[in-house]
Amino acid sequence: MSQVPLSESPERLASQSPAPAGVRRPDRRRDLHVRGLRLAVWEWGDETAPPILFAHGGFDFAGTLDGFAPLLADAGWRVVCWDQRGHGDSEHAELYSWDADMRDMLAVLDSVTFDPVVAMGHSKGGAILTQLIQAVPHRFRSFVNIDGLPSTLPPKDVQDHERTRMLARDLAGWLDHRSRAAEATRKPGTIEELAKRRQRMNPRLSIEWLSYLVTIGARQDEDGWRWKIDPSLRMGGFGPWRQNWALERLASLPVPLLGIIATVPEEMGWLLTAETLLPWLPAGARLEAPPDTGHFVHIERPREIADLVLDFLR
Amino acid sequence: MSVRHLVHGRIQLALHMLQDAPGRPLLLLHGLGERSPEDVPAALASWTGPVCALDFTGHGESSVSRGGGYTCEMMMADADTALRELGEATVVGRGLGAYVALLLSGARATQVRGAILCDGIGLAGGGSQPGSPQVVTVPENGPAVPDPFAMAELTRDARPPDYATAYVHQALEFSGLEAPICICCVERPSWIEGVAQEPGVCESSLEAALQRYAAI
Numbered sequence: 001m002s003q004v005p006l007s008e009s010p011e012r013l014a015s016q017s018p019a020p021a022g023v024r025r026p027d028r029r030r031d032l033h034v035r036g037l038r039l040a041v042w043e044w045g046d047e048t049a050p051p052i053l054f055a056h057g058g059f060d061f062a063g064t065l066d067g068f069a070p071l072l073a074d075a076g077w078r079v080v081c082w083d084q085r086g087h088g089d090s091e092h093a094e095l096y097s098w099d100a101d102m103r104d105m106l107a108v109l110d111s112v113t114f115d116p117v118v119a120m121g122h123s124k125g126g127a128i129l130t131q132l133i134q135a136v137p138h139r140f141r142s143f144v145n146i147d148g149l150p151s152t153l154p155p156k157d158v159q160d161h162e163r164t165r166m167l168a169r170d171l172a173g174w175l176d177h178r179s180r181a182a183e184a185t186r187k188p189g190t191i192e193e194l195a196k197r198r199q200r201m202n203p204r205l206s207i208e209w210l211s212y213l214v215t216i217g218a219r220q221d222e223d224g225w226r227w228k229i230d231p232s233l234r235m236g237g238f239g240p241w242r243q244n245w246a247l248e249r250l251a252s253l254p255v256p257l258l259g260i261i262a263t264v265p266e267e268m269g270w271l272l273t274a275e276t277l278l279p280w281l282p283a284g285a286r287l288e289a290p291p292d293t294g295h296f297v298h299i300e301r302p303r304e305i306a307d308l309v310l311d312f313l314r
Numbered sequence: 315m316s317v318r319h320l321v322h323g324r325i326q327l328a329l330h331m332l333q334d335a336p337g338r339p340l341l342l343l344h345g346l347g348e349r350s351p352e353d354v355p356a357a358l359a360s361w362t363g364p365v366c367a368l369d370f371t372g373h374g375e376s377s378v379s380r381g382g383g384y385t386c387e388m389m390m391a392d393a394d395t396a397l398r399e400l401g402e403a404t405v406v407g408r409g410l411g412a413y414v415a416l417l418l419s420g421a422r423a424t425q426v427r428g429a430i431l432c433d434g435i436g437l438a439g440g441g442s443q444p445g446s447p448q449v450v451t452v453p454e455n456g457p458a459v460p461d462p463f464a465m466a467e468l469t470r471d472a473r474p475p476d477y478a479t480a481y482v483h484q485a486l487e488f489s490g491l492e493a494p495i496c497i498c499c500v501e502r503p504s505w506i507e508g509v510a511q512e513p514g515v516c517e518s519s520l521e522a523a524l525q526r527y528a529a530i
Binding site for chain 1: 321322323324325371377378379380381382383384385387388390391394395398420421422423443444446447448449450451454467471472473474477480483484487488
């Protein structure tokens with residue numbers, strides 16, 4: 001693992017587009033080389049402040065925190081987030097897996113401190129952090145999970161015959177996708193086109209915000225803007241993993257937990273409810289379900305969620 | 315023997331052509347930490363068609379994934395890359411390769427004309443469900459191949475029996491074969507036990523399995 005200095009200043013990056021009100025690019029960026037793979041690490045706040053390790057969700061990138069992280073930084077925290085492998089400004093990998101993401105996560109933490117830190121994660125980032133905390137509990141002091149707690153939904157009630165056909169479609173689709181992975185590229189477009197495309201998965205976020213995200217999470221090629229995320233990555237998937245494995249282990253979380261869940265179902269959401277989650281939470285856990293919020297609750301209501309977090313960390 | 319270099323995403327795969335002959339190819343999938351043999355193994359000598367052997371990612375002459383990320387599903391995609399090159403094949407897998415052969419037989423049921431599951435390293439994986447969470451790390455300066463990450467990650471992946479049997483259901487429904495999967499192994503991890511109880515799965519010697527699939 002090694003670190004190299006930033007080659008591109010945050011100021012230059014920020015100058016490419018006007019930021020919505022209250023939004024601030026990170027104060028620092030550095031590159032971290034983990035087993036030959038370059039990860040872009042971003043930080044808001046004083047370098048000597050107590051750190052919060054923040055893991056973004058799948059298909060997101062650290063820049064999605066430009067509205068939320070500054071609120072925590074201004075309250076005296078050092079927010080450290082990294083573009084996960086294949087996402088944002090980090091390098092595209094040969095392979096991706098939960099284990100690899102956990103390892104990257106720990107490498108980023110090692111580059112910050114070996115003292116216990118606050119962990120915070122959204123969606124898939126929260127889910128992976130849940131597992132990392134169970135793997136290395138001595139590295140964490142508290143945990144904020146934003147709409148990334150394990151789902152309590154039972155498996156879909158479909159007949160075996162139909163389940164077989166669904167899996168066949170999923171498998172063939174995934175293998176066909178893998179077969180095209182070497183040549184795959186993201187579709188180019190204008191900033192507005194990319195923003196509208198992203199709005200299908202982020203329907204509650206404004207076009208103004210999504211357009212801003214394009215200028216961070218996409219690059220400008222000769223034929224238009226393209227999301228930087230590795231085109232070999234694909235939504236959804238299949239595999240042996242069962243949500244109940246993670247659910248049954250929630251109670252063993254050894255640090256104070258604040259869970260924040262969305263209350264309005266949407267495309268990327270996990271459809272969590274307080275009623276079904278409460279029996280699985282560790283003793284003393286706090287669960288918040290702000291009304292009229294979608295999966296990207298910390299982006300929709302940065303001030304309100306930051307206040308919840310700061311109160312929890314007090 | 316010649317080697318064909320195939321592309322799977324950012325991985326370069328080595329497909330070794332061990333025997334050139336007319337007919338349907340026999341595709342060999344090695345065990346965990348192994349590599350393709352240089353010649354047709356004696357146990358497969360009765361196969362009269364072409365014989366090919368694939369080095370999985372991180373093994374043999376195939377390239378390595380920086381920072382790991384190995385899953386059996388991704389090894390299935392490796393094997394699918396070889397299958398696309400060959401058109402259709404009978405697949406014989408050892409250990410890890412046996413589990414991958416099962417997955418491929420379900421996912422590409424019309425192209426896999428019989429999957430033969432044999433003993434070998436990495437047959438059991440991590441068992442029916444995951445153990446306690448851990449961060450898998452490996453020494454920084456060890457040998458590059460077989461990739462230590464592959465060795466670590468592919469020995470701890472969960473292989474629930476009902477996940478394995480879902481692939482059997484697909485192979486049976488879509489292959490058109492009466493018995494698309496044949497078990498030839500002595501070791502009986504829980505996923506093999508589950509598979510063995512399904513319709514469409516036979517158990518026999520390796521020689522009998524080769525004869526069965528050579529005849530279709």
